Structure formats: structure tokens, C-alpha cells
Amino acid sequence: MADDIGLDNTARTACILCECNCGIQIKLDGRRFDRIRGDEQHPASKGYTCEKALRLDHYQNNRDRITAPLRRRADGTFEEVDWSTAIGEIAARLAKVRETYGGDKIFFYGGGGQGNHLGGMYGAALQAAVGAKYYSNAIAQEKTGEIWVDGKLYGGHTKGDFANSEVVVFVGKNPWQSHSFPRARPTLKQIASDPARSMIVLDPRRSETAAMADVHLQVRPGTDAWCLAALLAILLRDDLIDRDFIAAHTSGSAEVLAELREVPISEYAQRCGVPEDLIESAAHRIGSAASVTTYEDLGTQQGPHSTLVSYLNKLIWILTGNFGEPGTMFLHSSLIPLTGPPPPHGPQHAPNNLPAKAKTLLAGAFAATAAPVGKLVCALAGIRTTAAATNRMAKAVLDRSATRVAALAPVIGPGGSGDRTLVTGAPIIAGLVPCNSITEEILTDHPDRLRAMWIDATNPAHSLADSERWRRAMRALDLSVVVDVALTETGRLADFVLPASSQFEKWEASFFNFEFPHNVFQLRAPVLDPLPGTLSEPEIYARVIRALGVVDPKTIDTLSAAAHGGRNSFTVAFFAAIAADPAITMLAPYLLYETLGPTLPDGARPAAGLWAAAHLCALHNPQGVRRAGFTGPGFEPGEKLFEAILTRRSGLTFTVDEWTDVWNYVSRTDRRFTIAVPELLEKLGGIIDDPGVWTTEEFPLVLSAGERRSFTANTIIRDPAWRRRDAGGAMRISPTDAESYGLADGDSARLVTERGAADVLVEVSPMMQAGHISLPNGLGTHHRAADGTQVQTGVAPNELTSVDRRDWLAGTPWHKNVPARVEPARH
Numbered sequence: 001m002a003d004d005i006g007l008d009n010t011a012r013t014a015c016i017l018c019e020c021n022c023g024i025q026i027k028l029d030g031r032r033f034d035r036i037r038g039d040e041q042h043p044a045s046k047g048y049t050c051e052k053a054l055r056l057d058h059y060q061n062n063r064d065r066i067t068a069p070l071r072r073r074a075d076g077t078f079e080e081v082d083w084s085t086a087i088g089e090i091a092a093r094l095a096k097v098r099e100t101y102g103g104d105k106i107f108f109y110g111g112g113g114q115g116n117h118l119g120g121m122y123g124a125a126l127q128a129a130v131g132a133k134y135y136s137n138a139i140a141q142e143k144t145g146e147i148w149v150d151g152k153l154y155g156g157h158t159k160g161d162f163a164n165s166e167v168v169v170f171v172g173k174n175p176w177q178s179h180s181f182p183r184a185r186p187t188l189k190q191i192a193s194d195p196a197r198s199m200i201v202l203d204p205r206r207s208e209t210a211a212m213a214d215v216h217l218q219v220r221p222g223t224d225a226w227c228l229a230a231l232l233a234i235l236l237r238d239d240l241i242d243r244d245f246i247a248a249h250t251s252g253s254a255e256v257l258a259e260l261r262e263v264p265i266s267e268y269a270q271r272c273g274v275p276e277d278l279i280e281s282a283a284h285r286i287g288s289a290a291s292v293t294t295y296e297d298l299g300t301q302q303g304p305h306s307t308l309v310s311y312l313n314k315l316i317w318i319l320t321g322n323f324g325e326p327g328t329m330f331l332h333s334s335l336i337p338l339t340g341p342p343p344p345h346g347p348q349h350a351p352n353n354l355p356a357k358a359k360t361l362l363a364g365a366f367a368a369t370a371a372p373v374g375k376l377v378c379a380l381a382g383i384r385t386t387a388a389a390t391n392r393m394a395k396a397v398l399d400r401s402a403t404r405v406a407a408l409a410p411v412i413g414p415g416g417s418g419d420r421t422l423v424t425g426a427p428i429i430a431g432l433v434p435c436n437s438i439t440e441e442i443l444t445d446h447p448d449r450l451r452a453m454w455i456d457a458t459n460p461a462h463s464l465a466d467s468e469r470w471r472r473a474m475r476a477l478d479l480s481v482v483v484d485v486a487l488t489e490t491g492r493l494a495d496f497v498l499p500a501s502s503q504f505e506k507w508e509a510s511f512f513n514f515e516f517p518h519n520v521f522q523l524r525a526p527v528l529d530p531l532p533g534t535l536s537e538p539e540i541y542a543r544v545i546r547a548l549g550v551v552d553p554k555t556i557d558t559l560s561a562a563a564h565g566g567r568n569s570f571t572v573a574f575f576a577a578i579a580a581d582p583a584i585t586m587l588a589p590y591l592l593y594e595t596l597g598p599t600l601p602d603g604a605r606p607a608a609g610l611w612a613a614a615h616l617c618a619l620h621n622p623q624g625v626r627r628a629g630f631t632g633p634g635f636e637p638g639e640k641l642f643e644a645i646l647t648r649r650s651g652l653t654f655t656v657d658e659w660t661d662v663w664n665y666v667s668r669t670d671r672r673f674t675i676a677v678p679e680l681l682e683k684l685g686g687i688i689d690d691p692g693v694w695t696t697e698e699f700p701l702v703l704s705a706g707e708r709r710s711f712t713a714n715t716i717i718r719d720p721a722w723r724r725r726d727a728g729g730a731m732r733i734s735p736t737d738a739e740s741y742g743l744a745d746g747d748s749a750r751l752v753t754e755r756g757a758a759d760v761l762v763e764v765s766p767m768m769q770a771g772h773i774s775l776p777n778g779l780g781t782h783h784r785a786a787d788g789t790q791v792q793t794g795v796a797p798n799e800l801t802s803v804d805r806r807d808w809l810a811g812t813p814w815h816k817n818v819p820a821r822v823e824p825a826r827h
């Protein structure tokens, strides 16, 4: 445990239940979280939390923790083994799969959970150590369609200045419950109470946010694309677009406007079930506003035409010129990208000038450290020579190393785009295999099928479509390893389960740094000592890589010696090492953990990988980093940034941008948005022939499987007692449907889909429209009761979903549009 717990036994850390990662202070009573409150010093949340953070003791102290590695016996039961047995056997079996079938048949999934990302860096090193190529995480069942569109339009990630926007548009998004931007609820209240501002919500449900909105476009489930197409066509018809902005900042507008002119507005209004005059009033409010922001989320991203919807959503703010000004949309800096780069857009993709910058910096650093570094380089290469020859050789190696700096970016954050999977040829977007494709890459007799899977801090057998199919896929593998704090639904299927320390027992970081102009990062020190028997993910990965024996111990020894000589000599020696042996570039996080890591204060070894991230950030965005206070020549800004990351417990601002900087993040040499995306313009033209109906006589209702509610998060809190309300996770149904099915609040019913059936509790809710029902996310997990028995609370939504229902382009699942029917309860 870091020694910075306050005198009143209070520690500063972060809530880990959603991507906002609000700063919190925890008052400890032994290992119990006695009190939790917001941390006013956190630079983004500034003391704000929602009610969920206050219940985090249910995550930390629960009966589901595992404290020894588990190995599956031949009879299917588990036995506890010691760490060295587990690591040795896992390494040997990974090596066997690699030698027999190739490392690319070893699949990695996860490396996440909210705020649990530091292990992912070291997981990337293990992937390199075994030659793995294919990877995915939960982003590939949510955001890859949007990421693909982002890549086509401008090559970056956008967000909105919601706090200062005159008009805010939420598409399939309920920030009252799912947040996604700092201080979401106060911001929503401010917008709702200000007569000069407006909120427009497109959602089939009368969600908490929709109930606060000025305009609620209550579409029929799944018809968002028709509604947005009509809205855009009205903007064009009524000349509410910003022609000057379009002419100055976009290319391809003629094709886009021509396609929008063809949209039959009245017909599309009818198709989506929203009165035409309501769509018209939304368009006029957007078109006349001084500033507009939009936000789309899972409500639409897990439904039909989701990638097209992303495109149409972004066209709203692009065609109305709402970018790069206060209160509008922006592209932003990042410390570490959580996905790889979006797909480049041909010759307009901006060249990466990192090697040139790195070369300049390395040359300066070399002048100061030539002699010791020369010796190090020769030691690495095992060469005895004269001092002059040593220096020449070191300089040549350093020159080469500049190009390796750029290569580090996808190592520190996952990377790779544009590839396809081996069995089904599914498109890989931002380095991520579509989640619905994973089991298809296993449950086949194709010779290139996946043979092993490593799953880190995530529960795909519960959270991805078709749980039954996942169970079969896991048992079809030669090897499966799960790293988690508890024996999850996925862990129960694995060959090995490795117990991880909780998020409050290890160094961790919150990587969703999407803010502007002040972007924020928080490295969190442990609040408690690790539960005996558990290890952090970085240590687990390091042990497996050591056991695989893929790195020459001499390299470790030499870099360790350089680290003990100070960061300057380490900087140069590190880049010299990866230049001398480019094959070890992909193992960079592991090298940092083993060499720089032990020199870091307070046992912050897992933060070693952030050293490279800090330097890459300073190289990428020197002005932004300097404005944040990290100044000096050469590598000094990166070093100062790294020091601040290590020491500022409430987090820090790592870049300060100016509004004019947003154009620098447009990954095009001409800095223009390329708004004509042929695949999506064709799709837009084609939806006229799409009936937009996915229900059938057999399944007449649309089930939204996984609604975010007041006491749902992801599945990391397994104890149902954490929920103050809706403990069992009821199925919401409209009053109209309830009456026709003869159901009342608290009744039981049978919910049936093409993939499964479940007994549900009924909540009659005016939030739902006729024909639309919903189940909460995160329920249906197993929990150890006080008497030691296992109990399951609520319905696991993915027992009811299918891998076949997915977006045609990104492969994202249609969890929010599952045809279903309701039957009387079984007695």
C-alpha cells in the first residue's frame, strides 16, 4: 500500500463504475470503506459523484473474491494451485499452442473494466511474447461503428462541450444514468432550467433525460436512422446549414447534400413514428443555435443501422458548422489511446512526424550521455571495442531508434486496423475483432480457428451476445485463462483462473481522458494492501513473460543498470535497446516494468509503462503539455509529466489546449473533414427500401437487453445487496402492453426470444412505449450468499441475445433490438 493514506485514514482514488471515473475520497475502517465522498481536488469531477460511488464497499469487500490460482481438473471441478505451478503450466501450454498452431491462434480479450486498464499495457507485451495477433474488448460491441465513421471523417475521437452548449442533442443516450461526461447530472439540470438553452433527445424510451428535454423524438425502436435522415433533410431544405463552414472545412459536400435532397421527409417521419412538425422544430432549434453538441451512445449503437446513425449524427454538427468553438464539438489530446488508430482515409491521412521529433530529442540526449550510453549499447550487443568506435556505434543505433519511438504508440495502447479475422474475414476496426465474431472464430473445424484465449478483467460469457454459445466456445479451446478478482461466469468455464488484486489494492489508472481544453489523467495508488494470494495484472503478465523466456536476461540487466543511473541515461539506453533489437519493441511495457519499474517510488512499478506514454504525449503535443506546466528542453517535459502522474493523487491536467488546436487533431494534411463516405451514402439511399421492422408474429415485442438504471453498472459488483432499488432487475413494460397481457407491477412473466427464455419480474413503466420492453444490464451474475450457497439474481440479458443480429459494417450487436414475446409465468 502506498504510504500516502491521510492521517484521518482517508485515501484519494476514483470511482470505477463508469467511464467518468469521478475522483473520490475513501475513509477506511480497517479494510472496510467506512465513508466515501467526492474529491474536490479531482480536476474533472471536482467533488461530484452520483449515488453509485457511495456503494463501492460492496465491490471491495464481498464473498466472491478468489485468493489462489484455480486449475480445472479432468472432471471439470477446480483445484487450487500455487502461483509458480499455475504460471509454469500456463506458459508451457501457451508455448505449445504457439508451436503447434501459431501464435495468431491465441486470442486476447479484455484488459479493462472501468478504470482497470494498466494491466492492458502489459497484456499487450504478453501478446507479443506469444505472437498473438487478434484481440478485442467491450468497445467492439459498442463503439467500433462510431470509430470507423470517425476514421473516415477526420481520424480522431470527438466529444462535445456540453457544459457550454446552447443546444445539446442526445441520440440513444441517457446521461442521467449512464453519465459519460463530468458532472453529468448538474449539467443536465442547468440546461433544463435555462430558457435560453435546449435539450433534444432521440430515444424510444421516455428516459430520465428525455423527460427533462425540450424536444423528445420518441422514435419507434430501431428507426433512429430514418428520424436523423429526415432531420438532416429539413436542415438542408430550410437552409439551416452553415455553407461557409462547409466550404472552408469539408470535402465531398456535394455528394452528401445531393443524397440528403432525396430524403422523403414526410415518409421518414412516418416510418420512425415521430410527428414531422416535431422533427422540424428540432431541426430549426439546431439550425438557429449559436452552439450545438451531440452525443450518441449504446441505445443507438447497439441497434439496427448503428454505423449509419453515427454518420448521420456527426453530419448534424458538421453541416451546421458546430466544431472548434466553445460550446461545440472538438477533437482532443490523449495520453494513451484505448483503441488503435481509426482507419486512415487514403492519401489525406496526415504523416506521422514522431520519428523526426524523437531524433532531435535523442541527439540532444546523446550529447549529454554519449559515453555511458555507448558502453551500455556495446554491453547490450556484447561487443568489446574502443571508446571512439563505441560512440560511433551508439550514435548510429540512436539514429535508428527514433523510428522506434513511433512504433511504441500501438504498444503502449492497443493498435492495428484494417485487418480481417482468419476464419470469417470479419473486419477489424481499431485493432478490435467484432465481439459477435469471436465464437465464430472458435466453433468451426476451420484449420485457422482460434485455439486459446486469455481473458483479463472482463466477463464475456455474461456480457457478450449468446451466453450459451460462449460456454460451448470456451470448452472447445485447448487453453483458456481468466484473470479476475472473482470466479465469474467466464472464469467458471476456464482452464485456469488467476486471482487479481482489486482495483483498490494496486496501482491503477483511469484512461478515458477525453476532456477539452483541459485533459485529465489519474494514476491511482493502492488504498489497501492486496488480499493475500492475489497479484496485480502487471505482475501476472510479467511472470508469464519471464516463464516464456523470450527476453535475453542481459537486456534486462543492462537496462536495470541504466535505470539505477538516472532517467536521462535510461531514456537513451531504452531507445538504444529497442533500436538494437527491434523485435523487442512490442515487449516495451514488460521491459519498463522489469527495469524502470523497481526504481519507482512507493512500489509504483506497474506505472512504469506510463513513462513511455508520458514521453509520447509530450512528443505528440508539445504545446499542450507545456501549457499544462510541463516545460523544459529535450525530454524534460515528458519526464516532468511522468513525475506529476506518479505523485498527484487526485489526478492532473496533462494537456491544456486552445480551441484553435482542435484542427491540429484532424488527421488530414489539408485539415478538412472528408464527409462523403460512399459506403454510408449508399446505405442512406437504401433505407428507403428497408421496412425497418424486426419483429415477427412469433416475437412481436422489441426487447432492449441491457438498460442502464440507477443501480446497475457493469458486473464487477456481484453482491445484489448493493442495489438500493430494483434489486431483482425487473422487466419494464408499457402500461398499454401490460394491460393487454394482463400484467401488473410485481407480477411474474415468461420472456422468450429466439435464443432463450427467462422468468422475469414485471414493472409497468410509463418510460416504455407500446411494443417496447427492457431488461437492466449487469444482472444474472452468481453471488456467494452468507450460508456459502450460490445465488443468481435477475436475468442475464445475453441468455436471450443472438450473435446473428449485428451491424452489417462494424459487427456491433443489436442488444437494444431483440425480437421477443411475453407469456404467462410458469407455475
Ligand code: SF4
Pocket (backbone or CB within 6 Å): 015, 016, 017, 018, 019, 020, 021, 022, 048, 049, 050, 051, 052, 053, 179
Ligand atoms: S458511477 Fe460514474 S458518474 Fe457515478 S460516481 Fe462513479 S464514475 Fe462518477
